Amino acid sequence: MGSFTAALESVATVNGPKCSVAVVRAEMSADDRVEFQTALDDPNIQHAAIERALLKLHDDGKLTSRVGQGSVARHRKRECACCRG
Numbered sequence: 001m002g003s004f005t006a007a008l009e010s011v012a013t014v015n016g017p018k019c020s021v022a023v024v025r026a027e028m029s030a031d032d033r034v035e036f037q038t039a040l041d042d043p044n045i046q047h048a049a050i051e052r053a054l055l056k057l058h059d060d061g062k063l064t065s066r067v068g069q070g071s072v073a074r075h076r077k078r079e080c081a082c083c084r085g
């Protein structure tokens with residue numbers, strides 16, 4: 001990800017409506033964010049697997065926010081608060 005996209009995403013996350021997926025993404029390091037996005041874009045990785053991975057990061061203390069059930073699915077289908085179009 002380039003600097004502009006990163007800046008754009010950080011602004012959108014702070015100012016726009018956001019789902020819990022965006023909240024945890026904002027907590028991640030740049031490297032983790034790239035890996036997270038790669039997983040989100042991979043149709044072979046199930047929503048539930050991503051949610052469990054995020055919960056594990058939460059339980060390990062790496063994330064302070066939790067992702068709710070179904071949030072990953074909605075985010076991937078762009079039906080969540082932070083996705084438009």
Ligand SMILES: [Zn+2]
Nearest residue numbers: 019075080082
């Ligand atoms: Zn979202």
